[in-house]
Amino acid sequence: MDMKLSLDNVACGYPGKTILENLSLEVTTGEILCILGPNGVGKTTLFKTLLGFLNLHAGRITLDGENVQGWSRKRLAFTIGYVPQAHIPPFPFSVLDVVLMGRTARIGFLDSPKKHDREIAARALETLGIAHLSRRVYTEISGGEQQMVLIARALTQEPRFLVMDEPTAHLDFGNQVRVLQKVRQLAALGIGIVMTSHVPNHAFLCSSRVILIQRHGIFKTGTAEEIITEENMRETYGVNVRLSAVLNESGTEIKACIPLLVQNPLEDQGLLAAC
Amino acid sequence: MQPTEESLQAPKKLPEENSALVLFVLIALLLALFAASFAWGRYPISLGQLFRVIEAKITGVPSGLPAAMESVVFNIRMPRIFAALLIGSALSVAGSTYQGLFRNPMVSSDILGASSGAGFGAAAAILLSLGLTGIQVSSFICSLAAVVLTLLVGSIVERDGRSSGLSLVLTGMVVSTLFSSFIAISKYVADPEEKLPAITFWLMGGLSSVGARDLRIALIPMAIGFVPILLLRWKLNVLSFGDEEARALGLETSRLRIFLIVCSTLLTAASVSISGMIGWVGLIVPHLARMLVGPNYSILLPVSALLGGLFLLIVDNVARCAFAVEVPIGILTSIIGAPFFVYLLVKGKKGWT
Numbered sequence: 319m320d321m322k323l324s325l326d327n328v329a330c331g332y333p334g335k336t337i338l339e340n341l342s343l344e345v346t347t348g349e350i351l352c353i354l355g356p357n358g359v360g361k362t363t364l365f366k367t368l369l370g371f372l373n374l375h376a377g378r379i380t381l382d383g384e385n386v387q388g389w390s391r392k393r394l395a396f397t398i399g400y401v402p403q404a405h406i407p408p409f410p411f412s413v414l415d416v417v418l419m420g421r422t423a424r425i426g427f428l429d430s431p432k433k434h435d436r437e438i439a440a441r442a443l444e445t446l447g448i449a450h451l452s453r454r455v456y457t458e459i460s461g462g463e464q465q466m467v468l469i470a471r472a473l474t475q476e477p478r479f480l481v482m483d484e485p486t487a488h489l490d491f492g493n494q495v496r497v498l499q500k501v502r503q504l505a506a507l508g509i510g511i512v513m514t515s516h517v518p519n520h521a522f523l524c525s526s527r528v529i530l531i532q533r534h535g536i537f538k539t540g541t542a543e544e545i546i547t548e549e550n551m552r553e554t555y556g557v558n559v560r561l562s563a564v565l566n567e568s569g570t571e572i573k574a575c576i577p578l579l580v581q582n583p584l585e586d587q588g589l590l591a592a593c
Numbered sequence: 594m595q596p597t598e599e600s601l602q603a604p605k606k607l608p609e610e611n612s613a614l615v616l617f618v619l620i621a622l623l624l625a626l627f628a629a630s631f632a633w634g635r636y637p638i639s640l641g642q643l644f645r646v647i648e649a650k651i652t653g654v655p656s657g658l659p660a661a662m663e664s665v666v667f668n669i670r671m672p673r674i675f676a677a678l679l680i681g682s683a684l685s686v687a688g689s690t691y692q693g694l695f696r697n698p699m700v701s702s703d704i705l706g707a708s709s710g711a712g713f714g715a716a717a718a719i720l721l722s723l724g725l726t727g728i729q730v731s732s733f734i735c736s737l738a739a740v741v742l743t744l745l746v747g748s749i750v751e752r753d754g755r756s757s758g759l760s761l762v763l764t765g766m767v768v769s770t771l772f773s774s775f776i777a778i779s780k781y782v783a784d785p786e787e788k789l790p791a792i793t794f795w796l797m798g799g800l801s802s803v804g805a806r807d808l809r810i811a812l813i814p815m816a817i818g819f820v821p822i823l824l825l826r827w828k829l830n831v832l833s834f835g836d837e838e839a840r841a842l843g844l845e846t847s848r849l850r851i852f853l854i855v856c857s858t859l860l861t862a863a864s865v866s867i868s869g870m871i872g873w874v875g876l877i878v879p880h881l882a883r884m885l886v887g888p889n890y891s892i893l894l895p896v897s898a899l900l901g902g903l904f905l906l907i908v909d910n911v912a913r914c915a916f917a918v919e920v921p922i923g924i925l926t927s928i929i930g931a932p933f934f935v936y937l938l939v940k941g942k943k944g945w946t
Contacts, residue, residue: 366837369837369840369841370840371837371840390845391840391843391844391845391846392843392844392845394843395841395842395843396843398841399841400837400838400841400842402837402838402841407696407833407834407835408692408696408697408698408833409693409698409833409883409888410887410888411830411887411888411889412607412609412887412889415609415830415889419830419831419834419842420842422827422828422831422842422843422844423842423843423844424843425827428824428825429827430826430827430891431827453607455607471842475842475843
């Protein structure tokens with residue numbers, strides 16, 4: 319059954335400083351919502367609020383109409399999984415152990431994961447195509463592989479929604495594409511996905527809905543086609559872009575956003591005038 | 594993810610896959626050393642004599658051996674052997690727990706200030722003639738105060754979010770120094786005939802004066818500290834990934850963290866209050882354990898406990914048997930610990946394994 323995650327007139331920010339106000343949006347399971355915007359406008363604030371790391375300043379967050387305020391961490395973990403950016407933990411855990419940590423909310427308070435949990439972890443590794451890494455040491459695998467492991471960990475929580483913090487950051491081109499492929503696959507499996515990104519094209523590729531956060535707490539929401547326009551990109555990032563479209567093998571149109579660099583590079587810096 | 598050539602290579606054996614073997618060897622070694630420790634010492638007792646003394650004690654039939662032998666076995670060596678095992682385990686479990694909680698492989702009770710805090714608490718209690726229970730309570734309170742102070746100052750230093758791990762170590766050293774000066778003040782004002790020697794002797798760290806009564810009193814706080822940590826060991830894995838991730842995975846981190854800090858500090862304070870300050874055990878042993886069985890606390894904690902007991906029993910045997918005069922055990926552990934810390938610093942640059 320579909321589940322709906324909604325933000326109603328939310329104001330969020332750090333204690334004593336509100337960054338975003340009057341924000342309303344909805345994500346249904348199976349949908350992808352992409353948070354776009356320049357550095358420092360509140361993307362991180364928004365998803366930290368969504369995960370309950372930051373207290374709401376106003377408004378409410380609901381799951382199927384029920385206010386999540388006051389839910390225990392455990393209950394929240396049943397519904398929302400978090401995929402952080404790949405980072406190096408202080409100890410060299412095995413990949414399987416890292417993935418098993420996703421079971422924490424599902425097992426008893428004093429329990430350790432059992433055989434049943436191991437099976438779920440193994441299935442998550444298979445879903446992401448990294449079953450061969452299970453016995454490797456997490457700190458020794460590549461950044462792309464670590465990102466996949468963290469997604470697998472969130473999956474073993476069996477959540478309805480995944481919140482992903484720039485899942486493609488620091489990855490090479492091939493791994494970025496492979497991670498996006500998995501993101502789409504997970505949405506097709508019925509998981510709702512909220513992710514932050516720096517690349518507008520990723521929103522097109524995931525055919526997602528977009529919230530574009532601009533400076534001074536202004537934001538726009540809609541489909542990727544509605545929001546990623548030449549005008550909006552210029553307003554938000556201060557660069558000129560042109561939108562183009564290509565056809566994929568099945569004939570579907572895929573849009574792309576291509577930045578336009580100034581034709582004469584010297585002109586850009588006023589160097590021509592100086593000559 | 595496309596399997597790369599490297600990722601398809603047969604993975605080398607993970608340390609945790611040796612757990613069963615490691616546990617078996619550790620328990621065997623521990624039992625052997627436990628028996629041997631009764632026999633070793635300035636008053637030589639053969640294993641045969643040892644069994645006869647124990648048999649006599651159990652059956653009540655006189656063994657025909659000198660009464661002094663029975664007294665050495667039951668009144669001198671037995672409390673000391675149990676003290677080494679318990680204190681070694683307690684300090685190691687506390688060290689492993691602190692390392693996971695603070696996501697920092699370089700911390701332990703001594704480095705966070707817990708030990709000097711407990712030391713000051715005990716010195717103050719001796720000064721005020723508070724008795725054994727008083728020493729325990731006072732060392733626990735001061736120990737907890739020292740750890741809290743280290744964490745508070747540490748969080749102010751790292752306020753801007755740059756967590757290097759080193760600042761916690763440095764803050765801990767500052768707090769340790771502070772409490773060491775408090776200890777110095779207690780010694781300065783102590784009555785030089787009676788209290789001063791008691792404090793000095795106690796601070797040197799040693800197991801020679803631990804009696805059966807001390808053990809019985811320390812056992813309760815040790816159990817209260819140890820059992821919850823053991824039961825919550827899976828959660829320690831999750832906490833070592835940091836607060837936000839642990840919360841997203843379903844843990845109420847702040848409550849859990851405070852609870853575990855109290856438990857480890859209780860372990861430290863209970864140890865320090867009967868044996869004085871025995872440094873470095875809580876830093877060295879968790880690392881050795883991690884090398885043997887990997888970082889998963891499910892197996893790391895039991896192995897730390899066994900290995901800690903074994904380690905301190907070995908060091909204590911060396912301290913009492915290897916030289917013409919008994920060497921304070923704290924001095925020996927420091928001689929082993931200092932180079933080990935340097936080794937960790939060098940190795941830490943390449944990632945903690």
